[in-house]
Amino acid sequence: MAYHRNRKHVDGDGWASCAASGLRLAGRLWIECDGQTLLSWKRIDLLECVRDSGSISLAARSMGIAYRHAWELLEDMNQHSRQPLVERVVGGKGGGGTRLTAAGHEAIRRFHAVVQQFNVFLEAECSEFLDLFGKRPEV
Amino acid sequence: MAYHRNRKHVDGDGWASCAASGLRLAGRLWIECDGQTLLSWKRIDLLECVRDSGSISLAARSMGIAYRHAWELLEDMNQHSRQPLVERVVGGKGGGGTRLTAAGHEAIRRFHAVVQQFNVFLEAECSEFLDLFGKRPEV
């Protein structure tokens, strides 16, 4: 299996959280602009990979996804965002490359902040189901 | 297009929320037990349809999904839940039927409560992105 970035998220593109009993309240967040998906966990992951590697191809490889797919995601983000999140250069030094705009960096920061709050939420709400599905059934 | 139940959720199986500018913070919740999906929006919807119709086949029809799929979902829920959520009868009056157990009813109630809180969360957090993606770009 190809190398995937080491991240704290769980399977798929969601977050999970719970205390015990094999019980888990999981969730997923994304941001839409005019009905089009703008940001998601996967997309933020991609932005970070691009930021760290400086190119779409390297980012795609490190995420274990196809370049084509990564390119489509970035293209889609730039298209539907009010201001572009990445800036791409074709040809030149090193063949070109891709870097984040200020908005791209800010998007990552904001999204992470919301995710952190989301995890707090999940942790808190999960307990609502403990007595129903946890170790000791009550209902 | 087949008839679908009138519900307040958005496309797919998530919830959405935001104030303005075509910007929307959307999300999705589900509950896992030992790594297996136990409840989700779609599954709660199915439970409610079963509760209201008294049969899997009618519930499937009203949701616009295949009976086979509905059956699989319910089977999966019963398998992975500590206590069964539905009780099924083969043959007999009216050919049989399916009804919710007490745990099934409680699952619906709890899930809706969490969803309500989730919507509050989404509404609040969405504002974090308004100045980044909203009407007046600032970054």
Place this chain on the structure above:
DNA sequence: CTGCGCTATTCCCTAGCGGGAATAACGGAC
């Protein structure tokens, strides 16, 4: 001018999800 590594773009192919149809078994109503 040549080479290189990247962006950009196309085509094919696969796996999985889920619809749709067909069938059997069941058991009360009649």
Place this chain on the structure above:
DNA sequence: GTCCGTTATTCCCGCTAGGGAATAGCGCAG
């Protein structure tokens, strides 16, 4: 007994997301 509508189960099929490979174009380094 027959009829009926349900649960239960199987097989086939189409759609879509996404991987993989191949190719062209670009522009600086050398």
